[in-house]
Amino acid sequence: xxxxxxxxxxxxxxxxxxxxxxxxxxxxxxxxxxxxxxxxxxxxxxxxxxxxxxxxxxxxxxxxxxxxxxxxxxxxxxx
Ligand SMILES: [Zn+2]
Numbered sequence: 903x904x905x906x907x908x909x910x911x912x913x914x915x916x917x918x919x920x921x922x923x924x925x926x927x928x929x930x931x932x933x934x935x936x937x938x939x940x941x942x943x944x945x946x947x948x949x950x951x952x953x954x955x956x957x958x959x960x961x962x963x964x965x966x967x968x969x970x971x972x973x974x975x976x977x978x979x980x981x
Contacts (some may be wrong), residue, residue, distance in 0.1 A: 922939065
């Protein structure tokens with residue numbers, strides 16, 4: 903028996919990466935200045951997401967109806 907292996911495994915590499923926002927094929931950089939996004943719109947979407955996160959982190963100190971757990975007098979000393 904001879905001739906083992908040799909089957910070239912063609913790696914299915916996408917010609918271009920996928921847009922992380924809409925998962926659509928994003929053109930490479932030379933022609934797509936919004937890379938790795940498919941379009942400028944998706945790039946802005948991602949940007950706004952980042953800004954939104956920052957806003958949330960910045961305004962985290964706002965206690966929105968969250969009270970401190972006041973221990974109820976349940977545990978009584980029953981002598
Ligand atoms: Zn996109």
